[in-house]
Amino acid sequence: MRSITRAAIVAALVSLIVPQAAFGMAKKPLVIPHLDTAPVDSLAPVSGEGASRMSLLTASLSLISGGNAGTNSIAFTSLTDGDIVVVTDPNYFTGHAGLFDRSHYSGILSYAMLSANVQPYNGVQYEKCAKYRLNDRAYALRVPQEYGHRFAVRDWASRQLGKPYSILATKTDLSSFYCSKLAWAAYRYVAGVDLDADGGFWVWPIDLVNSRYTALVGYWG
Numbered sequence: 001m002r003s004i005t006r007a008a009i010v011a012a013l014v015s016l017i018v019p020q021a022a023f024g025m026a027k028k029p030l031v032i033p034h035l036d037t038a039p040v041d042s043l044a045p046v047s048g049e050g051a052s053r054m055s056l057l058t059a060s061l062s063l064i065s066g067g068n069a070g071t072n073s074i075a076f077t078s079l080t081d082g083d084i085v086v087v088t089d090p091n092y093f094t095g096h097a098g099l100f101d102r103s104h105y106s107g108i109l110s111y112a113m114l115s116a117n118v119q120p121y122n123g124v125q126y127e128k129c130a131k132y133r134l135n136d137r138a139y140a141l142r143v144p145q146e147y148g149h150r151f152a153v154r155d156w157a158s159r160q161l162g163k164p165y166s167i168l169a170t171k172t173d174l175s176s177f178y179c180s181k182l183a184w185a186a187y188r189y190v191a192g193v194d195l196d197a198d199g200g201f202w203v204w205p206i207d208l209v210n211s212r213y214t215a216l217v218g219y220w221g
Contacts, residue, residue, distance in 0.1 A: 074140065074220045076108065079102070080102055080150060081102045081154045082146075082147075082153040083140055084100070084143075085139070085141070086205045087132050087136075087139075088135060088136065095205035096115070096117075099114040101154050109130055114126060114127075114154070116163075116179050116182050124157075125162075137221030138221065139219055140219070141216060144215055152191075153190045156189060157182055157185075160185075170201070171184065171185070174189075179205065180207065193213050195207070
């Protein structure tokens, strides 16, 4: 009887720590092809037609939520600090990503998602969890091998609050961020793990999903 009870306790603890994907409960999507090269040299002056293309690109990449083709029912109660949420939608080719901070969570209306955006203001900010239900699909990700660094990852991301949003800077430029770059950088500079699945110029939200270091703990779509 004691051995059965002990086994049950161990199983319960493992279920809290090990992602559902490890038990075959969730599958990652196939790699989604996307542009992942710098359209211009980010350090060089941009003018003329190049400036127009870059302005259009910047505007397009800022369209990452709201007015979407569907909704999802993502549940944040099963998430822990440092988990990454990626949302995608057929209306927007970039998707969106945020890093969960459980210390800020008390319900779906909580501002518990660390991300970078241009709304309601420009920069790294806490976003409302409910916002992540305004997309067609939602992926909850965990980095199992860095589970012990989850609080340090969260704290690193929170220290970037207020830094400006920019899609033009390189991944290693820590003076500005975009949504998925913030989550990528937090793990890169705290734990030394590179979550960019293809190593391109940008870290797209889908790159975090396709990373060999992330595992799905939930999918809603």
